[in-house]
Amino acid sequence: MLYTELTSSAQKEALERFKAKGFPTNKWEEWKYASLKSWNEKDLDWAPSALNVASSAVLQSQNGLTSFHGALPAGVEFSSFDSFLASNPTIAATWEQRFPILDQNSLYDLNTALAVNTQVLWVKAGVTVDQAITHDFIVSAAKASAVQSRLIVYLEENASLTLIERAFTIEGSAEVLSNFVQEIYVNEKANLTYVKEQDLAPNTTHIDHTFITQLSDSQVDLFTFSLNAAFIRNNLHFYSDGENVVSNLNGLYVPGEDQLMDSHTVVDHRKPNSESNELYKGVLLGNATGVFNGKIFVRPDAQKTNAFQSCKNVLASTRATMNTKPQLEIWADDVKCSHGTTTGQLNEEALFYLRSRGISLANARTLLLLAFVQEVIDRVEHEETKLRLTDKIISKIQTSLAI
Amino acid sequence: MLSIKNLQARIGEKEILKGINLEIKAGEVHAIMGPNGSGKSTLASVLAGREDYDVTGGSVEFQGKDLLDLAPEERAAEGLFLAFQYPVEIPGVSTTNFMKSAVNEIRKYRGEEPLDAVQFLKMFKEKMSYVNIDQSLLSRALNEGFSGGEKKRNEIFQMAVLEPKLAILDETDSGLDIDALRIVAEGVNKLKSPDNATIVVTHYQRLLDYIVPDFVHVLYKGKIVKSGGKELALELEERGYDWIISALGE
Numbered sequence: 254m255l256y257t258e259l260t261s262s263a264q265k266e267a268l269e270r271f272k273a274k275g276f277p278t279n280k281w282e283e284w285k286y287a288s289l290k291s292w293n294e295k296d297l298d299w300a301p302s303a304l305n306v307a308s309s310a311v312l313q314s315q316n317g318l319t320s321f322h323g324a325l326p327a328g329v330e331f332s333s334f335d336s337f338l339a340s341n342p343t344i345a346a347t348w349e350q351r352f353p354i355l356d357q358n359s360l361y362d363l364n365t366a367l368a369v370n371t372q373v374l375w376v377k378a379g380v381t382v383d384q385a386i387t388h389d390f391i392v393s394a395a396k397a398s399a400v401q402s403r404l405i406v407y408l409e410e411n412a413s414l415t416l417i418e419r420a421f422t423i424e425g426s427a428e429v430l431s432n433f434v435q436e437i438y439v440n441e442k443a444n445l446t447y448v449k450e451q452d453l454a455p456n457t458t459h460i461d462h463t464f465i466t467q468l469s470d471s472q473v474d475l476f477t478f479s480l481n482a483a484f485i486r487n488n489l490h491f492y493s494d495g496e497n498v499v500s501n502l503n504g505l506y507v508p509g510e511d512q513l514m515d516s517h518t519v520v521d522h523r524k525p526n527s528e529s530n531e532l533y534k535g536v537l538l539g540n541a542t543g544v545f546n547g548k549i550f551v552r553p554d555a556q557k558t559n560a561f562q563s564c565k566n567v568l569a570s571t572r573a574t575m576n577t578k579p580q581l582e583i584w585a586d587d588v589k590c591s592h593g594t595t596t597g598q599l600n601e602e603a604l605f606y607l608r609s610r611g612i613s614l615a616n617a618r619t620l621l622l623l624a625f626v627q628e629v630i631d632r633v634e635h636e637e638t639k640l641r642l643t644d645k646i647i648s649k650i651q652t653s654l655a656i
Numbered sequence: 657m658l659s660i661k662n663l664q665a666r667i668g669e670k671e672i673l674k675g676i677n678l679e680i681k682a683g684e685v686h687a688i689m690g691p692n693g694s695g696k697s698t699l700a701s702v703l704a705g706r707e708d709y710d711v712t713g714g715s716v717e718f719q720g721k722d723l724l725d726l727a728p729e730e731r732a733a734e735g736l737f738l739a740f741q742y743p744v745e746i747p748g749v750s751t752t753n754f755m756k757s758a759v760n761e762i763r764k765y766r767g768e769e770p771l772d773a774v775q776f777l778k779m780f781k782e783k784m785s786y787v788n789i790d791q792s793l794l795s796r797a798l799n800e801g802f803s804g805g806e807k808k809r810n811e812i813f814q815m816a817v818l819e820p821k822l823a824i825l826d827e828t829d830s831g832l833d834i835d836a837l838r839i840v841a842e843g844v845n846k847l848k849s850p851d852n853a854t855i856v857v858t859h860y861q862r863l864l865d866y867i868v869p870d871f872v873h874v875l876y877k878g879k880i881v882k883s884g885g886k887e888l889a890l891e892l893e894e895r896g897y898d899w900i901i902s903a904l905g906e
Contacts, residue, residue, distance in 0.1 A: 279730040606744040609704050609763070610814060611732035622755065624748025 266367035267314040283358060286544045286576045287486055287515040289458070292399075292430055294357040299367060305430030306423060310389035312374065312416075314433075319372040322462035328412075334371040334405060344407075351436075352466060352492045360460050364434045368403035374416075374508040376443075378409040385415035385446075385635055392431045392457065393423035402433045408471075415446040419636055420461075422454035428483075430458045437465040439473055441495065446474045448638055452645065453482035455511070462488045469495030469524075476633060478642055479506040479514045480649060490519045491529065492557075498527035506631040507646055508573075509653050510539030519548045520562075522555040525585075529559075534629050535566040536622050537573035538653040544576045549590060551583040558585065562592040567599060569618065569627055569654070613652045622650050657682050657853050658723075658822055659779060663714035664878075665702045666811050673877035674700045675714065680822070683850040687864055688857045690875035691897045697741060698856045699875070700826040703855075704738035705731050719821065732758070733765035735821030739811040746798040751810060752780060752791075754798065755817055762818070783816035789841040805836030812843040819847070824855045829863040841866030861893035874900055 279288035304315035311323050312331075321331040330337075338345040350406045354361055376382060408414060422429065431453070439445050453459050459482045465473055479485045485508075491500045506514040520529040535543045545564045568577045577594040599621050607617035626646055633639045658680040665673040672695045672711040680686055686724035690696050702709050703716065706720055716723040726734065746754075760770040770876060771779070784790065799807050808828055815823055825844065829837055844854065844867050864872075864886065872888040873880045874897070882888070882900050891902075 288746060414881050508751060568849065600744070600746075603746050605706055606740065606746070607758075608728040609732055609738050609740075610754070610818065611729050611762040612754065612758050613729050613761060614727070616757060617729075618759065620749060620754060621746070627748050 264366045264587065267362040267610075271359050271362040271366060277358055277360070281358070282293040283517065283546070286453070286542065287368045287513055289484075292458070297399050297430075298394060298396050300369075301398040301400060301429075304391060304393055305341045306391050306393070306422070307464065308389040308391065310387040310419070311390040311604055314388070314390045314402050314404065316392055316394070317368065317400050318370050319402065319404055326382050326384065326386075327521075328377040329382060330375040330377070332375070333374055333530055334373055337373040337375060337405070337407070352464070352494075354440055354464060358488070360432050361462055363399070364401045364432050364462070365401060367399075367554075368401040371403040371405065373405040376409060376412040376414050378596065379542070380409075381412045381413040382415070383399040385417050386433045388416060388418040390418055390420040390433065391423060392429045392453070393426040394429050395427055397405060397428050399430045399432060402431070404433075404435050405637070406435065406445070408435040408439045408445055410440045411442045412440070413444040415635060416448070417635060418447070418449045420449070420451045420453060420459060420523065422457045424454070426454055426457070428456040428458070430459045433462065435461075435463045437463065439465065439467045439471040441468045442470045443468075444472050446634070448476040448478070448633055448635065449511070450478050450480065450638070450642065451482060451485055452480040453485075455483055457482045458484040459500065460486045460488075464490045464491075464492070465500075466492040466494055467498045467500060470497045471495065472499040472501075474501045474503070476503045476629070477505070479504075479508070479516075479517065480508070480645055482514075486517070487517045488517050491521060493520065493522045493527045493529060494524055496524050496526045500523070500527070500529040502529065502531040502533075503629050503632055504533035505626055505646075506533075506535045506543060507626070507649055508537055508541035509649065510541065512539075513542040513544070515544035515546075517544075517546045519550070520560060521550045521552070522558045522560060523552045524554060525556045525558070527558055529556070529561070531562040531564075532629060534626060535564075535575060536569055536626060537566060537575055538569050538650065539611075540570070540572040542574045542576075545594065546578045546580070547592065548580045549582070550587050551581075551585050553584045556585045556587045557609075558588040558590070564594040565625075566594075566596040567622060568596060569599070569622060569650070615651070618654055619647065619650050623647060657719060659717040661715045663699075663702070664712045664714060665698060665709045666712055667698070668711050671712075672709070672878055673702065673789065676875075676878070676880060678873065678880065679705060680853050680855065682821075682853055684814065684871065685856065685867060685869045686779075686849070687869035687872045688855060688875055689859070689861075689872060689889065689892060692859065693873045695878045696859075696875050697826055699822045700738060700855070700857050703731075703824060704728060704736065723831040726769055727817050729761070730765070732818070735761045737815050737820030737823045739808070739815060739825045741827040743799045743807045743811055745800045747800055749798050750796060751798055751814070752776075755780075755814060759817060779817065783813055786816045786846050787812045788839055804831035805839075808832055808836065808840050809843070813838055816843065816847055820852065822853050822855070823847070824865075826857045826858065827859065828856070829858055829860060837863065837865060860896045861889045864889045876901060876904070
């Protein structure tokens with residue numbers, strides 16, 4: 254490990270914490286169904302070399318090095334974390350008092366220790382960025398590696414941004430554990446739409462930690478589409494810290510043969526009169542494993558909270574497994590909260606109906622599965638992204654059902 | 657067109673069809689009547705290929721092919737159509753969308769060129785007029801929130817689009833008021849030709865006022881116990897089924 258290059262004491266301490274705990278194993282409560290135990294025994298390259306992959310995206314992270322290409326839209330700045338803090342003394346003064354990162358899973362520590370290139374995408378007050386910013390998140394390595402990436406997105410008051418993230422692996426890469434931490438701040442009346450497309454190689458493990466703090470009258474529409482990878486873990490954590498905050502969490506995972514996809518979400522309602530809507534859907538193919546753990550906290554001050562959570566899954570194969578666990582902790586008394594999870598198979602009667610009209614069994618299943626996932630895809634307003642996701646999902650389902 | 661010989665079928669351990677014999681020629685309308693639980697819907701389901709039933713004996717030949725050997729979608733492609741007693745609600749799938757897939761899959765099976773969007777539009781428009789159904793209903797999720805009449809009209813619309821050789825109407829009159837019944841029956845009658853045939857499965861005679869059968873068969877305990885012309889239906893309406901059952905010595 255590159256211990257010698259760690260300069261700050263915070264990094265050194267974080268590394269010590271990681272070394273004490275190692276990668277999560279299924280003995281850890283939050284990692285019961287999704288263990289990374291095998292990574293403790295691997296001989297890893299902890300700082301794989303930089304990539305130089307051609308990409309048309311304006312924002313690119315290549316093995317953890319994040320850069321902006323082309324002209325910055327008016328009112329948008331892109332800088333290193335250090336220079337961001339230097340030009341924002343108020344933020345710098347309070348940075349260490351930001352919400353605690355509750356997820357004590359050691360991977361956050363690993364990222365804190367080894368992420369060398371933390372960048373900030375910063376949208377100024379009142380600025381609406383017209384064109385979506387596309388972020389290509391690329392990993393690849395010649396030998397087994399752990400890649401640390403870190404990005405901060407900061408929206409000032411009344412700012413508005415759409416971010417389209419495409420996480421992928423370069424073909425021929427050795428196995429990579431991609432460990433990506435994001436901290437996102439959405440200030441008063443700001444608006445963020447964020448679509449994550451996770452379509453990585455069958456030997457890539459991708460861990461995404463996204464922490465979002467929202468202040469009053471802000472709205473976030475977040476989408477996580479998990480399409481391919483050996484293992485995907487999404488730790489999505491919302492701090493709803495204002496009034497009239499709207500947090501929309503949308504997730505769709507389509508794990509196939511030998512793939513595991515795990516969504517751990519937390520919505521922490523800390524102030525009154527806000528709402529969160531969570532819709533997660535999964536189609537599990539082959540011998541896939543899915544995990545959904547959705548926590549909602551409603552703090553004593555958060556009266557009149559509306560918090561809804563729904564997680565629906567279809568086991569498209571008899572060999573697939575889904576584990577779901579909704580957790581609600583409510584300390585306020587005047588709130589509306591609901592949750593529901595379902596896991597089942599395709600409706601046999603509906604399949605017979607479609608077949609009786611001349612549609613083959615494989616196509617009938619595809620049609621029903623697509624109808625099932627469409628509810629999530631249709632919420633994406635960015636047309637090009639919606640079409641790309643639809644195509645990818647149809648082709649994945651068709652390929653899996655054809656086997 | 658359809659030749660059923662000694663057809664036997666069961667669901668689980670329960671024998672339901674105990675030797676059905678039936679010959680249907682092009683241009684004919686056959687009514688299958690009988691008390692509840694006699695096996696009428698089972699016969700319709702077995703012909704369409706529902707997998708809940710095990711065929712334990714007998715044969716069914718449809719236009720020279722062994723029907724029982726075909727998957728449900730192949731039966732549809734060969735020209736068989738079942739109008740469901742309880743049409744299934746399918747969220748997220750619209751009638752027009754899935755009918756396009758169905759038509760083009762069947763065309764592919766028959767070695768025909770697929771239809772394009774313009775051809776579909778024209779064809780759907782024509783068929784919609786048969787059952788007085790409008791576009792907005794067909795664009796909605798299939799049968800979701802449809803009234804009983806809308807569901808059955810949608811079934812007949814699909815039948816009009818697929819132009820089957822043999823249509824099986826399974827209790828199509830159930831849940832319909834008299835106006836809806838008339839619309840549905842008129843749709844079926846418009847589709848009638850010397851080249852196709854219809855099986856009307858029904859408990860009551862009233863549908864047969866509108867779709868006039870050439871033959872009426874009474875199914876009881878899994879067998880056809882009496883056959884006759886359309887006047888048999890009227891007699892059943894008047895006298896019920898008991899006289900036939902007692903004539904069997906039961």
